[in-house]
Amino acid sequence: MKIGSIKQICLPIIILFLIFLAASPATSAQPLVVDYMDIDVDINNGYVITTVEEKLTNQMDDAVFDDFSIFLPEEAFISGFSIIIDGEEYKSSVLPKEEASEKFEEATSEGKTAGLLETEDRNRFAYALSFEPHQSIVVRLTYEQALKKALGEYEYTQFLRSDHDVNNLSVNISISSVNKILSLDTPGFTGANVEYLSITDGQVTYNADSLPDSDLTVVFTTNNPPLTGDILFYEIDDQGYMMHVFSPTEEDLGTTALSKDIIFVIDKSGSMRGVKIDQVKRVFTNIIYGLPSNDRFNVIFFDGYVHTYSNQLMQVNSSTKKKSIEFVNELDADGSTNINDALVTALRMFENESENVPIIVFLTDGEPTAGVTSPYMIRENIKETNTAEVSIFTIAFGIDQESYYDFLKGMSLENYGKAERFYLADDSEEGIGDFYQTISTPLITDMKFTYSGQVLEKNGKSSYNGQVSEIVNTGKNNLFAGSDAIVLGKYRPGTHTVTSMVEATTRTGKQDFTGQVTVISKEENAFIPRLWAYTTINDLMNRIEVEGETEELVSSVTDLSLEFGFVTPYTSLFVEIPDATTTDEVEKMVSDEMEPVDEACVEAEIPTEEVDSEAAEEALPGFEIIYSIVGMMAVACLLLRRRN
Missing domain, CATH: 2.60.40 (Immunoglobulin-like)
Incomplete structure (x- = not known):
């Protein structure tokens, strides 16, 4: 499935720019620098609004194209984007996705400069610009997210990365809380200044003449x-x-945490061979070793078949922990992936009348390839078998394909749990261990x-x-x-x-x-109000993961996104730069500086990366971060300069 196409474009310069934007790599000689990158973060009772502003300058004597990336947290979404050219700011508008596409097609067909920003990739906001010699352009991006308190702490990570040299970096993070701030730290990061402004306010600042080697993570705790x-209350517009x-x-509460019945269901198929299975063995050895004595547990490994340590839940004691750890470390990765039978086997071990909190921790790295392989049938079987209302917490380990992750996420959501994705990295063991800790102690x-x-x-x-x-x-x-x-x-x-x-x-x-x-x-x-909208949209998107794209759910997400100005899978940002110059004038300007282009190029389709259409149709939309294509900026610079 192609991202899009622009047809019947009359101006050769526009065609060349679009083809470059879609297919060309960035200029390799670093002709562009980031004069400054200012990052302003406001954290108010866990709700975060981040604004990133960059001033980009072409150092060359020639006009250049280049592309840029800003990395964002996966749970964030964009709520504003603007560019400032020659002192004039052009702000984007949030529109329904189809309307934004139509406006973009209409604008480009009329020779106008326009940009379309749509949901495409996770964690990266990308845009492309054209610069005249020694020209500077300012780009401003705003995104929002809600922090989740875990293990008594709030954690925020600010990515400090760029495709280009940054000569001046400024980061200002403000924290406000209705409760007293007990601690504020930047673990593993040197050079940041931490300041307590009052009993409920804090600030972290960082300034440098280049990008550091790591991202900036801020951790703070508050009084309960x-x-x-x-x-808290707020009123606006009646x-x-x-x-x-x-x-x-x-x-x-004057009591201790609830006891739990917990079963670890772990993938040992061939794709887990090597580093993955070694990391999993170490992680679950530590988890089992730390189980409290009031819990009951079991361990299930699966490939094409199901391998259980015990046929029933066992009381935690030194003997059962020792033997189950030996079971974990003796198994090797091999075979196919029978997710259905593994989870059904685990669910049948729970007792409906048990007073313990029932939990499954499920780890897999791939798609089902044995037994029942239809994701829809697996979800139906799991839901029917889960009469004990077991919470399924899924660890998606090294899964890149969105359709598989969406399947696991939907299955977890409809079974009282959630899914988290972890990539194969040096710190993946720590990440998986931390994830388990957040769900290991049920209190209420x-x-x-x-x-x-x-x-x-x-x-x-x-x-x-x-x-x-x-x-x-x-x-x-x-x-x-x-x-x-x-x-x-x-x-x-x-x-x-x-x-x-x-x-x-x-x-x-x-x-x-x-x-x-x-x-x-x-x-x-x-x-x-924005936190309410953010949370409501997330809740609706989770329902879409479970129920599918019903007209009612899609309409609700779209309406809220438009009302509060959020980009979601059903809305896009559209930006257009007004152009008073006629087509004839532009054609004359272009012909003075460029070789003629064959008329066959007038109808062009942007070459883009191919995406599996079937997988795209199967994938339920996630609340993913924005991959943005801001096209046609080349003409804007040329028109504005020439007109002046």
Whole structure:
């Protein structure tokens, strides 16, 4: 499937630029430098808005084309892009994907300069520009994400990478929290300045005349909210938005974590041979060794067949841990991949009446190739077998193909869990181990959140008709030690108080957590509407992973994306540079400086990388990061200069 095509383009210079943009590598002699890269990050109660601004300069005496990349976190998405040429800023607009494509086709067919930014690649925002001799262009990009608290910490990583030399780098990261900041650090990174501005505010700055050798990771911790949680409010345009942070600790609850029934289901097929299986053995040896004595566990390896350590769940003790670790380290990688039978076998070992929290940790590196190989049938079989409501947490190890990862992600989501992707690298063992730690200590389960609002009427009387609606929850049903559940919703302006009620199960049984707070809308909470939209879109996209692209779900994602200005798989950014110069004038300018182009080139299709159309159709859309094609900037520079 091609990314796109531009047909019937009348100007030869435009055709040549588009072909270069799609197919050519960047100029190799480093004619362009990044005069400065300014990165400004605002972290407000875990919601992050990052703005990256670069000034790019052509050092050569000749006009040049070049392309650039900005790396982003996988969970982030772009909300703004603009370029500044000769002091004039051109901002992009978020449009439905088809409308943006139509506008782009229309603009280019009329000889106008335009750019189309669409969802394509993870982790990289790429764009291409054309520069006149010694010309400078400023590029500004904004993206947003929500941090997840894990093991009591918030972690943010700022990528510090570029395809070109950077002469001046400035990073400013501001952290604000409704709770007291206990610690703020940049582990493994030297040269950054960490400063505590107040009891609830901190700042990390870094300045250099070149890019460092590593990315900048910021880790901070805060005081926990009270037992019933913190509730923040913000009102805008006759609409109220609420954020409830619920994060009790074992100390708050006066009890210890829940015991769990856990089965490790590990792929040992031929593709796991070598470094992968060696890393897996070391990781799971450490995990099994650290299991608490109140848990029950089992280990299952699979290739084309299923290899179980025991036919049933075993109580954790020194003997069962020692023997199961020996079982892990004796197996070699070989054979095909029978995902269906391995997971069905594991699920049948759980007891519906058990009071322990049921968990499967499932690791695989590839597609199903034995037994039932249809991803749809595997998901159906797993869902039907999972009568004990087992949470399946999937480790996708070294999986690059999106359709396979989407299959694993969808299967995990519809079975009370989630999937995380890990690549084969020096730190993959640590990453997998950390992922397990985040889900190894269930503190609360079966959580249910309800809210009621009390409204003061004009006669001074109060009534409970301030219902909180359109609620979305990041924590789902379970809460693990060191994490938090964030619940967002809308309320009616004029609501005086909101009562929160959380029903949940802890080690001591059923508990209710009820609190009442006065509604006070504060300006520092202006991020809440965007966090609500971000979280709601993520929730809808997860439903699409499970239910497919229904008209209702796609429409909801599109409408919210347009309302809040987010780029998703169903929206695109479109930028157009106004052009008052006539086609005849442009043709004359071009003919003065370029060789004639054969008329056969007037109808052209951009050569792009081929993508498997069947795989693309099967892949359910993820909330992936943007790969952007900003085309046609060559004409803009030429037109603006010539017109002046």
